[in-house]
Structures are given as structure tokens and as C-alpha cells.
Amino acid sequence: MSLTTPQSEPDVVVIGGGLVGGAMAYGLARAGARVCVLDEGDLALRASRGNFALVWVQSKGMGMPEYAAWSKRSADAWHELAALLRDETAIDVAHSQPGGFTLCLSDAELQQRVDGMTRLHNQINMVEYGYEVLDHAETKRRLPDIGKDVAGSIYSPIDGHVNSLRLFRALHEALQRRGSDYRPNCAVEAITPENGGFRITGPWGEIRAPKVVLAAGLGNARLAPMVGLDAPVRPSKGQVIVTEKTAPFLHNPMVTVRQTDEGGVMIGDSQEDLGFDTVVTQPIISLMAERAVRMFPRLAGLNVVRTWSALRVMSPDGFPIYEQSTAHPGAFVTTCHSGVTLAANHVLTLAPAILAGALPDVVAPFNARRFNVPAHA
Amino acid sequence: MFRPMLDPGAPAGAPLRFTFDGVVMTARAGDTVAAALLANGVAVNRETPVSGAPRGAYCMMGVCFECLVVIDGVGNRQGCLVPLEDGMRIETQHGARQAEFREGIEA
Numbered sequence: 297m298s299l300t301t302p303q304s305e306p307d308v309v310v311i312g313g314g315l316v317g318g319a320m321a322y323g324l325a326r327a328g329a330r331v332c333v334l335d336e337g338d339l340a341l342r343a344s345r346g347n348f349a350l351v352w353v354q355s356k357g358m359g360m361p362e363y364a365a366w367s368k369r370s371a372d373a374w375h376e377l378a379a380l381l382r383d384e385t386a387i388d389v390a391h392s393q394p395g396g397f398t399l400c401l402s403d404a405e406l407q408q409r410v411d412g413m414t415r416l417h418n419q420i421n422m423v424e425y426g427y428e429v430l431d432h433a434e435t436k437r438r439l440p441d442i443g444k445d446v447a448g449s450i451y452s453p454i455d456g457h458v459n460s461l462r463l464f465r466a467l468h469e470a471l472q473r474r475g476s477d478y479r480p481n482c483a484v485e486a487i488t489p490e491n492g493g494f495r496i497t498g499p500w501g502e503i504r505a506p507k508v509v510l511a512a513g514l515g516n517a518r519l520a521p522m523v524g525l526d527a528p529v530r531p532s533k534g535q536v537i538v539t540e541k542t543a544p545f546l547h548n549p550m551v552t553v554r555q556t557d558e559g560g561v562m563i564g565d566s567q568e569d570l571g572f573d574t575v576v577t578q579p580i581i582s583l584m585a586e587r588a589v590r591m592f593p594r595l596a597g598l599n600v601v602r603t604w605s606a607l608r609v610m611s612p613d614g615f616p617i618y619e620q621s622t623a624h625p626g627a628f629v630t631t632c633h634s635g636v637t638l639a640a641n642h643v644l645t646l647a648p649a650i651l652a653g654a655l656p657d658v659v660a661p662f663n664a665r666r667f668n669v670p671a672h673a
Numbered sequence: 674m675f676r677p678m679l680d681p682g683a684p685a686g687a688p689l690r691f692t693f694d695g696v697v698m699t700a701r702a703g704d705t706v707a708a709a710l711l712a713n714g715v716a717v718n719r720e721t722p723v724s725g726a727p728r729g730a731y732c733m734m735g736v737c738f739e740c741l742v743v744i745d746g747v748g749n750r751q752g753c754l755v756p757l758e759d760g761m762r763i764e765t766q767h768g769a770r771q772a773e774f775r776e777g778i779e780a
Contacts, residue, residue: 540749540770541722541769541770542748542749542769542770542771542772543768543769543770543771543772545771545772559722559769561772592772594772594773595772597747597772597773598772599749
């Protein structure tokens with residue numbers, strides 16, 4: 297690694313170069329800021345490398361309808377983001393919005409999902425979007441390859457997916473083309489508010505900027521208090537299987553099964569609360585595979601080429617945290633577990649607002665102060 | 674281009690009949706599918722999913738995946754790792770494999 301070269305102070309330092317940090321940095325650079333990104337290296341936990349790549353809205357926002365609206369806004373804006381990235385980088389991130397299914401393998405499971413969607417959409421101020429409850433026959437009509445065990449499904453036309461590894465690469469490529477200063481292997485040890493700005497230090501040296509954006513995923517829990525913010529995030533483990541590439545046969549994404557634009561079938565969506573453990577475990581993987589084969593019997597013949605696990609960045613209620621420090625204005629925290637779905641909002645809405653100096657009202661509900669009030673009855 | 678190498682005096686395996694893209698061929702027990710194809714002059718056994726370029730068996734030890742073929746209806750089999758059996762129906766792997774329905778797994 298070469299030593300960082302001295303240069304003029306950036307307008308903003310973004311801490312974290314994953315999908316959230318990459319999107320924030322790209323959005324800031326696009327809005328005209330001189331941006332420096334301080335990233336960890338190849339051993340970073342990096343949910344951006346392990347995620348399931350859905351742009352997903354259905355089922356989100358129970359307990360916070362504003363999150364459903366925020367997710368839908370991003371799903372709507374994703375077309376613009378994909379076009380921007382294609383124009384700037386010539387990288388096609390394979391975004392599509394064909395509508396997504398949640399397949400249920402028993403009547404009880406389907407009823408539970410239907411009740412959940414009813415409660416979700418009965419919330420006051422819930423954003424309007426269409427969804428359908430489909431029985432086996434109607435699901436089979438739309439997805440001819442489902443197995444006999446599929447009792448039914450929930451379908452929503454606003455769900456979609458992307459190639460998230462290409463999204464990751466496109467954000468970094470766009471940053472580079474915008475002349476941003478990307479520094480890998482620069483883990484941050486301390487942030488010190490100083491003279492109305494921030495001094496950010498680590499073993500690599502130090503850098504100063506009038507604004508700092510914390511987008512360090514699970515690292516935000518440690519960094520946020522240094523600038524008077526709170527980001528009590530913890531890891532939630534998810535395991536993923538990918539098969540060999542096959543000719544396309546799944547047009548739509550399911551919440552647990554999707555065929556990528558390159559042909560591999562991903563099977564995922566396990567959730568475990570095991571701290572920073574990232575071991576792939578056979579019982580979980582085999583359960584996921586068994587359910588996927590019951591959903592799509594054709595999967596049974598495919599070879600699995602890789603399994604892995606990654607850590608979601610979960611707040612206590614599962615919703616994002618966006619906040620500017622009141623003690624040290626100019627310091628912002630941005631964290632969520634849906635860096636793919638929300639990428640369009642981060643680039644197009646949040647980043648320009650941060651450069652302008654104030655978060656928009658639409659993200660006011662995502663203030664971390666919500667964790668410090670007693671839950672209402 | 675290729676021919677079988679035999680140790681002098683070693684017993685030859687029993688002859689096995691198979692088809693490649695419908696053409697009847699013969700090889701010997703103990704041959705792998707990839708070796709049997711090469712011994713029968715088959716230099717191209719697949720077309721890549723990306724560019725459609727023709728490819729033939731290369732490493733013969735399970736690493737390069739150039740020997741992919743369809744065997745008895747199942748795609749993406751590594752010919753160099755599958756022992757030839759009498760009556761096998763072997764076909765060119767054209768592009769990406771299909772996710773076939775398997776016998777015994779009810780749809």
C-alpha cells in the first residue's frame with residue numbers, strides 16, 4: 297500500500313466503501329462534492345459482497361410504514377439509478393422489476409403471510425402499492441415450474457432484483473471516474489470534532505473534512521458515539537447457496553430463490569442471531585435447499601457451486617438509521633440492512649441533502665432517538 | 674488426433690457401445706466419457722454459454738470444465754470424471770445447461 301499523498305481537504309469523508317458508503321459517496325460526488333472514501337480491506341465483513349440482491353418492498357415496514365414508503369420510493373427510483381450507472385460506467389447492473397413472489401409451502405404458512413400483509417397495509421399512513429394473494433393454481437399459471445407443495449403465494453409487481461456485485465463495482469467505477477479519492481485499507485480508529493469539522497485518524501494517518509458520513513455498516517456502532525450519534529447495530533447472519541449457471545427459467549425473483557442474470561440460482565434468506573460468526577452450517581443450508589427444491593423441483597438436479605454467509609447490519613427494530621449529529625453538525629450516520637434496495641434513495645435523495653447540510657423530512661422517522669423512548673402500548 | 678495408449682501385454686477393457694449426438698461409437702470399459710470421445714475423434718463436445726465458442730476436453734482431471742456434455746439427458750456433466758457405461762447417450766452441451774426435471778422428484 298502506498299502512503300496517502302497530501303492533497304486538498306475534501307468536502308466530505310465517507311467512512312465505509314460498501315454498497316451504502318459507495319452509494320453515498322457516488323451521490324455526493326455527483327452533487328459536486330470532493331469526496332474521500334475511507335474503506336477497510338479485503339477482510340472487511342462487507343455485507344455488500346454476500347447479499348441476496350433483491351430490490352424488495354413487499355412485506356417491509358410493519359411497525360414503521362414510513363419504511364415501506366422509503367423502500368417503495370427507492371424501488372421506483374432504481375430505474376433512474378441503473379440508467380445513471382450505465383451512462384457513467386458502461387456497466388449494466390442487470391436491474392429488473394418483473395414483480396416478486398413469496399411462495400408458501402403450507403396453508404398455514406400462506407395464512408400467516410396473508411395476515412401479515414393485511415396488518416401491514418392496515419397501518420395508518422401506509423404507502424399504497426398493489427399486491428395479490430394467489431392460490432396454487434394461479435401461482436402455477438404464472439410460475440409453471442413450481443412444485444405441488446406450493447400452497448400459494450403473495451405477489452407484488454413492485455419487487456425486483458439486480459446483480460449486486462456489479463452494482464458494487466459500478467459504484468466504485470463511477471466514484472473513480474468522478475475523481476473521488478478512494479482509500480482502501482484505511483480503517484478508522486477515531487473521529488475528533490475539531491474547529492467545526494472533523495479529524496479522522498487511523499494507522500494510515502489522518503484526514504480532515506467539514507463533513508463526515510458514517511457508512512461503516514457494523515462499524516458504525518463504534519464510530520457513531522465519537523460524533524455524538526448512536527447506531528446500536530448488531531450482526532444478523534444470513535446464509536446463501538448458489539448453483540451452477542443454467543439456461544434462464546425463473547423470470548421473477550422470490551424472496552428466497554432467484555435466478556441471476558448470469559444464470560446461477562441463488563437460495564437464501566436464512567436469519568440467525570449469532571454475533572460475528574460467519575461459518576456456513578450444513579443444517580441451515582440443507583433446510584434452505586430442501587425448501588427451494590419443494591418450491592422448484594427442477595432445482596434438484598443442479599450442482600451447488602458455492603455456499604457462504606454474510607452479516608446483515610441490523611438496528612434494534614430492523615429499520616435504517618439516518619441522522620445528523622446535533623452536538624456536532626456535519627456528522628451523519630447512514631446505516632441499513634437493505635443497501636441494494638435503498639441504493640437509489642442513497643444516491644439520489646440522501647447524498648445531495650447531506651451535501652446541502654440537512655437531512656430531508658422524509659427520513660426524519662429514521663432518527664436513532666426512537667430507540668430511547670419507551671415503546672407505545 | 675488421439676489414440677489409446679496400452680501397456681504391452683495389459684488386458685484391454687471390454688468394448689462398450691455408446692452414442693454421441695446419435696452416432697454410435699465404441700470404447701472400452703475403464704475409459705472416462707471424455708477419453709472415449711477423444712479416442713473416437715471427437716474434438717468438440719460443447720459450446721460455451723458466453724460466446725458460443727466450440728470447446729473440447731482439456732485437463733482430463735476435473736479442473737477446467739471444458740469437457741462438459743449432456744449424459745442421458747442430464748446437462749453439465751464433466752466427461753472426464755464420469756466412467757463410460759454401455760449404452761450411454763452422450764450429447765454436445767450447447768450453451769448453458771437446462772435445469773431438467775429429475776425422475777423421482779415430483780413436480
